[in-house]
Amino acid sequence: MKDRLREAISRLRAFFHKQPLDHELDAEMAAHLELAIEENLQRGLSPEEARRQALVSFGGVEQAKEKHRDARGLPALDVLMQDLRYTFRTLRRDRAFTLIAVLILGLGIGANVAVFSVVNTILLRPLPFHDPQQLTWLAGNNGVGGLSDVTYRVDVYEEFQRANHSFQDLTAFVPYYSLSETKLMGRGEPRPVSFVWVAGNFFETMGIRPAVGRLFMPEECVRGGRKAILLSYAFWRRQFAANPAIVGQAIQLDDESVTVVGVLPPTFDFGAVFAPGSKMDFFRPVFMDDIRTWGHMLSLVGRLKPGVTAAQAQAESKILLPQLKDSGNPYWSTDVQTTITGLKDHVSGKLRRSLVVLWCGVGLILLIVCVNLSNLLLARAATRSKEFAMRSALGAGRARLIRQLLTESLVLAGTGAALGLGFAFAITTYLAHQGSIALPLLDSVRVDGAALAWTLLVAVAAAVLFGLVPAFKVSGGNLQEALKDAGPGMSQGRKHERLRATLVISEVALACVLLIGAGLLLRSFLRVLDVDLGFQPSHAAAIRVDYDDDGKAAKRSAILQEILGRVGAIPGIEAAGISDMLPLDRNRSWDLRAKGKAFSKDVNDDAFVYIVTPGYFDAMGMHLREGRDFNWHDTDDREHVIIVNEAAARREWPGEDPIGRLAEGIGQKDTRVIGVISDVRESSLEDSSGPEVYVPATQGTPEGAELVVRTKLPPDVLASSVMSTLRSLNPGQPATEFRPIQQLVDRATSPRRFFVLLVASFAALGLILASLGIYGVISYSVTRQTQEIGIRMALGATAGKVQWGVIRNTLRLALLGIALGTAASFGVAKGIASLLFGTEPTDPPTFGAMILLLSAVALAAGYIPARRASRIDPMIALRSN
Amino acid sequence: MAESKLDLMKGTLDLMVLQTLAAMGSLHGYGIARRIEQVSADKVLLNQGTIYAALVRLQYRGWISAAWGTSAKNRRAKFYSITRNGRKQLAEDAAYWRRLSGVMGRVLAMQDEGAKL
Numbered sequence A: 001m002k003d004r005l006r007e008a009i010s011r012l013r014a015f016f017h018k019q020p021l022d023h024e025l026d027a028e029m030a031a032h033l034e035l036a037i038e039e040n041l042q043r044g045l046s047p048e049e050a051r052r053q054a055l056v057s058f059g060g061v062e063q064a065k066e067k068h069r070d071a072r073g074l075p076a077l078d079v080l081m082q083d084l085r086y087t088f089r090t091l092r093r094d095r096a097f098t099l100i101a102v103l104i105l106g107l108g109i110g111a112n113v114a115v116f117s118v119v120n121t122i123l124l125r126p127l128p129f130h131d132p133q134q135l136t137w138l139a140g141n142n143g144v145g146g147l148s149d150v151t152y153r154v155d156v157y158e159e160f161q162r163a164n165h166s167f168q169d170l171t172a173f174v175p176y177y178s179l180s181e182t183k184l185m186g187r188g189e190p191r192p193v194s195f196v197w198v199a200g201n202f203f204e205t206m207g208i209r210p211a212v213g214r215l216f217m218p219e220e221c222v223r224g225g226r227k228a229i230l231l232s233y234a235f236w237r238r239q240f241a242a243n244p245a246i247v248g249q250a251i252q253l254d255d256e257s258v259t260v261v262g263v264l265p266p267t268f269d270f271g272a273v274f275a276p277g278s279k280m281d282f283f284r285p286v287f288m289d290d291i292r293t294w295g296h297m298l299s300l301v302g303r304l305k306p307g308v309t310a311a312q313a314q315a316e317s318k319i320l321l322p323q324l325k326d327s328g329n330p331y332w333s334t335d336v337q338t339t340i341t342g343l344k345d346h347v348s349g350k351l352r353r354s355l356v357v358l359w360c361g362v363g364l365i366l367l368i369v370c371v372n373l374s375n376l377l378l379a380r381a382a383t384r385s386k387e388f389a390m391r392s393a394l395g396a397g398r399a400r401l402i403r404q405l406l407t408e409s410l411v412l413a414g415t416g417a418a419l420g421l422g423f424a425f426a427i428t429t430y431l432a433h434q435g436s437i438a439l440p441l442l443d444s445v446r447v448d449g450a451a452l453a454w455t456l457l458v459a460v461a462a463a464v465l466f467g468l469v470p471a472f473k474v475s476g477g478n479l480q481e482a483l484k485d486a487g488p489g490m491s492q493g494r495k496h497e498r499l500r501a502t503l504v505i506s507e508v509a510l511a512c513v514l515l516i517g518a519g520l521l522l523r524s525f526l527r528v529l530d531v532d533l534g535f536q537p538s539h540a541a542a543i544r545v546d547y548d549d550d551g552k553a554a555k556r557s558a559i560l561q562e563i564l565g566r567v568g569a570i571p572g573i574e575a576a577g578i579s580d581m582l583p584l585d586r587n588r589s590w591d592l593r594a595k596g597k598a599f600s601k602d603v604n605d606d607a608f609v610y611i612v613t614p615g616y617f618d619a620m621g622m623h624l625r626e627g628r629d630f631n632w633h634d635t636d637d638r639e640h641v642i643i644v645n646e647a648a649a650r651r652e653w654p655g656e657d658p659i660g661r662l663a664e665g666i667g668q669k670d671t672r673v674i675g676v677i678s679d680v681r682e683s684s685l686e687d688s689s690g691p692e693v694y695v696p697a698t699q700g701t702p703e704g705a706e707l708v709v710r711t712k713l714p715p716d717v718l719a720s721s722v723m724s725t726l727r728s729l730n731p732g733q734p735a736t737e738f739r740p741i742q743q744l745v746d747r748a749t750s751p752r753r754f755f756v757l758l759v760a761s762f763a764a765l766g767l768i769l770a771s772l773g774i775y776g777v778i779s780y781s782v783t784r785q786t787q788e789i790g791i792r793m794a795l796g797a798t799a800g801k802v803q804w805g806v807i808r809n810t811l812r813l814a815l816l817g818i819a820l821g822t823a824a825s826f827g828v829a830k831g832i833a834s835l836l837f838g839t840e841p842t843d844p845p846t847f848g849a850m851i852l853l854l855s856a857v858a859l860a861a862g863y864i865p866a867r868r869a870s871r872i873d874p875m876i877a878l879r880s881n
Numbered sequence B: 001m002a003e004s005k006l007d008l009m010k011g012t013l014d015l016m017v018l019q020t021l022a023a024m025g026s027l028h029g030y031g032i033a034r035r036i037e038q039v040s041a042d043k044v045l046l047n048q049g050t051i052y053a054a055l056v057r058l059q060y061r062g063w064i065s066a067a068w069g070t071s072a073k074n075r076r077a078k079f080y081s082i083t084r085n086g087r088k089q090l091a092e093d094a095a096y097w098r099r100l101s102g103v104m105g106r107v108l109a110m111q112d113e114g115a116k117l
Helices: A002-016 A018-042 A047-058 A061-072 A075-093 A095-124 A154-163 A202-206 A233-240 A270-274 A310-326 A343-393 A398-432 A449-475 A479-483 A491-529 A553-568 A616-620 A646-652 A715-729 A741-784 A786-794 A799-831 A844-870 A874-879 B012-024 B029-039 B048-060 B084-116
Strands: A135-139 A167-173 A178-185 A191-198 A228-231 A250-253 A256-263 A282-285 A299-304 A339-342 A540-544 A573-579 A589-591 A606-612 A624-627 A641-645 A662-664 A671-677 A692-696 A706-711 B064-070 B076-082
Touching: A002 A018, A002 B048, A018 A047, A018 A061, A018 B029, A018 B048, A018 B076, A047 B048, A061 A075, A061 B048, A075 A095, A075 A398, A095 A343, A095 A398, A095 A449, A095 A741, A135 A310, A135 A343, A154 A167, A154 A310, A167 A191, A167 A202, A202 A299, A228 A233, A270 A343, A299 A310, A310 A339, A339 A343, A343 A398, A343 A449, A343 A491, A343 A741, A398 A449, A491 A741, A491 A799, A491 A844, A540 A715, A540 A741, A553 A573, A553 A706, A553 A715, A573 A616, A616 A706, A641 A646, A646 A671, A646 A692, A671 A692, A706 A715, A741 A786, A741 A799, A741 A844, A786 A799, A786 A874, A799 A844, B012 B029, B012 B048, B012 B064, B012 B076, B012 B084, B029 B048, B029 B076, B048 B064, B076 B084
Parallel strands: A191 A282, A228 A256, A606 A692, A641 A671
Antiparallel strands: A135 A299, A135 A339, A167 A299, A178 A191, A178 A250, A228 A282, A250 A256, A540 A706, A573 A606, A573 A706, A589 A606, A624 A671, A641 A692, A662 A671, B064 B076
């Protein structure tokens, strides 16, 4: 073993010292011959005979040297260096080819690496927590419904935490995030900040250690304890210039003073995992006793004991939860139906199919790139056949030629991969900084070690894939025929052409599949954008408003009326209203029951609740179907009223007119329905609306206030006048910006837009590559047939006829490819059916449009060489050979 | 038909070189080649030049060492000598060869008995 290692090192050293070693060998061999001649002379031979015999017994000098070199250095590496030198020389000579090949490969590999990075980040890489496979997500009501359905009551959390045997620990956070509702005071202008209430054991359970300071102490997690917060790393850097001295200091949040006890590590990004598209600035321990009676408040995350699976925990919960329920608390309802899954599944499970489709799409692109490259190489090989025939005549074996050609492919692929890495790096950096795309973990997308390994794999696979066919084709050529100075038009050329035509057909077929897939997804996306939201997002914008009502309804009513009166009077504002929550943003639900209907634990009574002022419906562009809007006379001391949406009306008063009916569950007293309003997509554009209920802000207790204004002017123009109005009413109004309502819609559609954008750009790339392939083949065949066309034209063929002949050729290739591709597309479309929205997998307009598009592009690609063919001057064509 | 010279089997040249150096001490390439030819009574087909590939191989494995020196007739030449590792290797290889040739001898002897059956 040691000997082998010594030999390897010596060989490596020898590889870099060829010349001195060769000189030494020469000297040694010269000495050898002299010794031999001397001895022969002593035996009495004549000087000539002595020399001759010495040379004879020595054998071939060059062979001996070659053997010596093989034994001494690294012969395989020598050959490789030779091949590489040769490759670089030929590629430099053929600059246009090299440039196109590297660019195509760069695009293909770049797209692959970028998508791999996204897939790796969202799907493959474990979550950035300690032992992430132990972390599980608990969803109430089996994960069906709004936030209030899938969350838990404090009692349930505590009892389950105490009684279970599956988990090391259960932790919780409040998923009703406080986004920009609180202000950081005492540091310049009041700044809106976002935070999450978490259970005291949240960070320990997740396995997070603070970067600075410490986590929460038990006494900071109970009512009346010291008020503590933990800062996120990003907020710490942004707001406190990464000053570690902030730990231990008190900061002012609204009118509350809290102590910073620590800073979380940069690897922990709560928003990326639990609330895609939003950033959390800090975390506060939730006092369980404060929210015990508030209903469904907690999202649960569990850390399983080692060796316990999520399925085992699920099985335990099936038995344990009903037992706990029967032994006490009557309000468990949906909490009993719990689904326990891996946290990773919860975070990225819904995206798996989309990502896999994306991955396949980008793989298809790589295939098209390879076919295209194969084609280019074949075209090139046709012109190089003489060169290879010459080399093989000089003694190069077939293996050596194939090796040479594969070296060329590898160099091309390697250069393309380097370029592709550049593209991928740019794309991932761009994606990582797109805060508005609501995809989990997206901001940690980067080209990492795994992506580099993937690049290498893809590059080598591509090189072999596109290089092998041309390599075998070229090296297997007929030596004699190639060496003969025959012009084009030999059978060799024709065989090449058949192979190239096959490649083009498959390329068109692949592009066709890609185009139809992308077309279906694009149509689905358009359908989603077309959905009736129930409100008009355009020309509306929202701004967060801050006011102090001391918790009194009468004072609140006066303040809100004042705000709306003043803001509504600003020129350009058509309507203004306030709601505490906006659709597609946050949600919360309460019970809603028609009065008199029997209460049943097993029936879901939830309805999404919005607490709004008069004028909100107009500002949002919602349609009142029946009854009346709220007005300022609906004060707290009068009868409490609500407006329900059509879904709620259907559920609670089926077949009846709900106007004037009484409902239970909203607030302490019964409420009377005064209106029915159209359904609003509250949590997603793609799911139909659930029951919704609107409560007047003069009677309910809003959680914050979003002022919505409807205006034809750009919101920025109004921002300063609205802000100064708000400031004049409340000097503590934080500096926030207008959010166009459209932005909420855009964020809700962002995952779909993200996928459609990627798939569509892949399809465009595929289309370009396919047209390039068609152009290459047709153009080559025209060049090859120049003479033939010249003769035909000399014999009287018209330019139009020649042109049509070439176009017919093109169409034949394209239509064959399209036919194959369309057939394959039916299968593929079935596979992505679950990703489609409002679109059949066999949607005829999409199929038709894409087939037409592909045919048109193919025709255009064939038209250029066809025109060239029709312009051939018979005289020149016939003279040229 | 005249008996042709023996073609060297793979690995045998290395063993011959090691044995020659073990027996003769320090020797240059020509000396080693001549010595092998003499011992084999010119029955081995040896292009003397090929010995240099064997020498560099053995040197890289650390079984022989080399140094430039002066021959008895005052001529500069590269002299090779066997190392301790080389002697160990020689012992191993020689034992292997003896076993192999013994087995081959017995196998070939068996043919006669077989014919009697």
